[in-house]
Amino acid sequence: MTEYRKAVEYYASNNIDYLFHNKGSAHAQIIFENIFKNAREHIRISALNLWNTEVVRTKEYLEALKLFLDQPKTKLDILVKSMPADEELTEESDNNIYRILYSHPAYLAGRIRIKTGNGKCFKTIEGSEIHFCTADGHMYRYEDDITERTAQCNFNDSDTAKNFETLFDSAFNGVAEDVNLKNIFAQHGN
Amino acid sequence: MEIEHLYLFTALIQLISAVNFANIAFDFHTKVFKVFFNVEAIIDHKFHRINNAIVADQESLQQMAPLETTDGRSNRNSIEQLKKKYTKFREQWGNEINEANDSVKGIETIKWFRSFFMLISLYCIFDIALISILSIPNVSYSWAVVLFALNLGVTLFSIVIILKALFQKESIGGHQLARFTLKYFTIIVLISVLIGGINEICVSNQMFIITPKWVEQTFLYLSIIIPFLPCVICSVYTLYQTQKLENRVSDAVSSLQGKQDELHKEKIELDNAYRLFESNTTNDNISFS
Numbered sequence: 001m002t003e004y005r006k007a008v009e010y011y012a013s014n015n016i017d018y019l020f021h022n023k024g025s026a027h028a029q030i031i032f033e034n035i036f037k038n039a040r041e042h043i044r045i046s047a048l049n050l051w052n053t054e055v056v057r058t059k060e061y062l063e064a065l066k067l068f069l070d071q072p073k074t075k076l077d078i079l080v081k082s083m084p085a086d087e088e089l090t091e092e093s094d095n096n097i098y099r100i101l102y103s104h105p106a107y108l109a110g111r112i113r114i115k116t117g118n119g120k121c122f123k124t125i126e127g128s129e130i131h132f133c134t135a136d137g138h139m140y141r142y143e144d145d146i147t148e149r150t151a152q153c154n155f156n157d158s159d160t161a162k163n164f165e166t167l168f169d170s171a172f173n174g175v176a177e178d179v180n181l182k183n184i185f186a187q188h189g190n
Numbered sequence: 191m192e193i194e195h196l197y198l199f200t201a202l203i204q205l206i207s208a209v210n211f212a213n214i215a216f217d218f219h220t221k222v223f224k225v226f227f228n229v230e231a232i233i234d235h236k237f238h239r240i241n242n243a244i245v246a247d248q249e250s251l252q253q254m255a256p257l258e259t260t261d262g263r264s265n266r267n268s269i270e271q272l273k274k275k276y277t278k279f280r281e282q283w284g285n286e287i288n289e290a291n292d293s294v295k296g297i298e299t300i301k302w303f304r305s306f307f308m309l310i311s312l313y314c315i316f317d318i319a320l321i322s323i324l325s326i327p328n329v330s331y332s333w334a335v336v337l338f339a340l341n342l343g344v345t346l347f348s349i350v351i352i353l354k355a356l357f358q359k360e361s362i363g364g365h366q367l368a369r370f371t372l373k374y375f376t377i378i379v380l381i382s383v384l385i386g387g388i389n390e391i392c393v394s395n396q397m398f399i400i401t402p403k404w405v406e407q408t409f410l411y412l413s414i415i416i417p418f419l420p421c422v423i424c425s426v427y428t429l430y431q432t433q434k435l436e437n438r439v440s441d442a443v444s445s446l447q448g449k450q451d452e453l454h455k456e457k458i459e460l461d462n463a464y465r466l467f468e469s470n471t472t473n474d475n476i477s478f479s
Contacts, residue, residue, distance in 0.1 A: 007245040018246060019461040023253040117478065125475040150255055152464060171478035 005030050012038045015138070017156040024149055025054035029061055031141050031153045032133065036064035038155065039135035042075045043068060044168045046122055047131045048146065050097055051084045055149070057095040065097075069106040076106070078114045079172050081121040081129075083179060090188040102181040114179040115172055122167065134164045199414045200321055206417045207314035213307045219424040220298045227432045229294055236443045237287045240450055244283060247457050248276045257463055265460060272456055279449060286442045293438065297431050302355035305367045307420045309351060312375050313344045314417050321413065332393065336386035338409035343378035344416055352423060 004027070011018050012034035022031055032055065036043065050056050068074055083089060089098050098114075106112050122130050124144070131143040140161040141153040154160065251273050256266035320337040323329060351371075 003241070003245045004249045007242040007249070010242045011246060019250070019464065020246065021250040021253040021255075021464075023255075027249075027253065120479055122476055122478055125477075130476065145255070150253065167476055167478070174478070 001026060001030075008034050012139075012155045015156045017154060019157075020153045022149075022151050022153060028055045028141075028143075028149050028151065029058060031151070033060050033064040034155070035133060035135050035139050035141060035153075036061075036068045039068050039139065040071065040074070041136045042077070043133065043135045044077045044079075044165060044172075045133045046079045046168055046171075047081070047133075048121070048129075049080050049082050049084055050078065051088070053095070056097055059095070062095060062097060062100055066100065066104065069101075069104050069112070074106070074111060076101075076112045077168070077172055078112075079117060079168065079175070080114070081117050082119060083116050086184055086188060090185055098181060099185075102185055107181065113172075114181065115175040115177070116179055117171070117175065120171075122171070132164050132168075134161050134168065137162055137165060140164050200318055203314060203318055203321075203414065203417050206421070207311060207318070210307050210311040210314060210417065210420055213420070214304055214311060217298070217300075217303065218307065218421065219300060219303050219428045222425050222428040223297055223432055226429060227294075227435065232436060232439055233287070233290050233294070236439065237283070237290070237446075240283060240443065240446050243450055243454065244276065244280055247454060248273070248280065251276065251457065251460075254460070254464075265463060268460060272453065272460065275453055275456075279446075279453060282449070283446055286446060290435070290439050290442065293435050297428065297435070300355050301364065301367055302351055302358065303420070303424050304364070305371045306348065306351045306355065306423070308368065308371045309344065309347060309375055310417060310420050312372075313340070316340060316379065317413055317417065330390060330393075332386045332390040335389040336382050337413060338406075339382035339385040340378065341409050341412035341416060343382060344375075345412060347374055347378060348416070348419060356427070 008020065008030050010016075011020070015038075020031065022028065047056075055061060065076075069076060084098075089096075092099070101107055101112050101114070104112065122132070124130060128144065129146055131146055132140060134140045138158045138161050139153075139155050140157065141151050142160075142164065143149060143151040145151075251269060254269050256264050256269055258264045258266075317337075317340075320333060320340070323333045324337070
């Protein structure tokens with residue numbers, strides 16, 4: 001895994017057009033870490049609920065995402081199928097991604113937007129649910145099997161990345177309201 | 191050159207003696223090697239750049255889910271065949287980098303050069319002592335004969351040590367080397383003194399051996415040349431080995447890179463099927479529902 005991580009870091013930091021096939025939580029984590037570390041402008045994430053502990057709620061994922069948001073003028077758009085229950089969402093823990101996003105200055109600055117499809121998500125024509133993440137118009141990770149976490153990723157494929165971004169923006173802009181983390185946390189005494 | 195001219199070089203001989211003494215304990219050839227051969231840049235960086243590509247492709251192939259078309263065709267066999275080719279190639283890569291690292295170790299661990307520096311350091315002491323004796327007015331010419339014999343003996347012994355450094359593969363301990371060097375140097379010194387003594391007896395019995403001037407000059411010149419031999423020979427040898435290793439690494443890396451490019455092209459052909467799949471997917475075949 002160390003060698004795989006080095007190889008991914010090399011391809012990511014050098015913006016090399018290379019199609020990575022990956023599977024499982026460990027690979028997913030390495031890919032996301034490198035997408036976040038190398039993004040400079042805009043990340044879009046489409047996911048189930050961003051609440052899994054195997055990939056999202058890990059130190060590496062969250063720290064890399066924070067580093068991205070620490071950069072000025074970066075934007076993060078998240079479109080989830082559904083949100084975790086309010087009681088879970090407001091729990092005080094170091095790996096609560098929603099608490100971390102809410103606490104980050106970028107949220108107050110309007111650079112982080114979260115929307116929910118309320119049960120709707122991206123699906124293939126066969127009806128399989130898919131998740132994806134894009135960054136800066138040239139990086140993407142596209143998960144076609146959300147159970148096995150089987151995915152393809154490329155750190156420099158503008159055509160495919162922009163296709164995904166167009167799909168994302170169309171759905172994202174079609175959802176009227178943002179998830180208001182301020183109200184949720186306020187209602188639960190935070 | 192006359193004997194008197196040797197005195198002009200004593201300061202230089204003293205200086206190079208200090209260098210020789212210092213390099214008994216610290217491998218001079220290793221220092222020269224490290225100056226001219228950056229192991230990290232030349233071996234690690236070049237080989238590991240290829241390794242990044244191998245790892246990326248191998249891992250990608252491991253995770254590649256075979257595509258199956260509606261008419262039953264699949265790319266499973268192609269994926270498996272390419273995986274096997276990569277496994278074999280990875281072994282080849284491993285062998286090449288091991289050989290390169292072994293060559294580096296081989297150069298750095300030549301202990302016979304320490305023996306050479308030790309021999310010449312000891313010689314320098316006697317060299318300067320004899321030159322000083324020869325500076326005394328009216329001193330017996332037999333001391334010059336001792337110096338000539340010492341120079342000849344040390345030159346021959348140096349050739350033995352150089353040949354051992356170049357061709358003896360089995361390792362030898364530091365103490366063993368020191369004992370070997372001291373033993374034969376002592377023998378050379380004793381023989382030189384003996385020859386000087388015999389010359390003195392011959393001269394006192396009016397028995398003279400006339401040596402050509404050029405012979406006398408050669409043995410005198412050796413007094414100045416011998417102290418520099420270890421540094422010069424080590425440097426030349428190390429530079430030669432460095433060049434040889436660089437060429438070898440360069441050839442190995444080119445060959446590996448060529449092979450990796452071929453395998454990578456095969457992987458890209460497999461990837462293209464997925465890219466087509468993806469672009470079809472992203473065009474019209476995904477809905478938000």
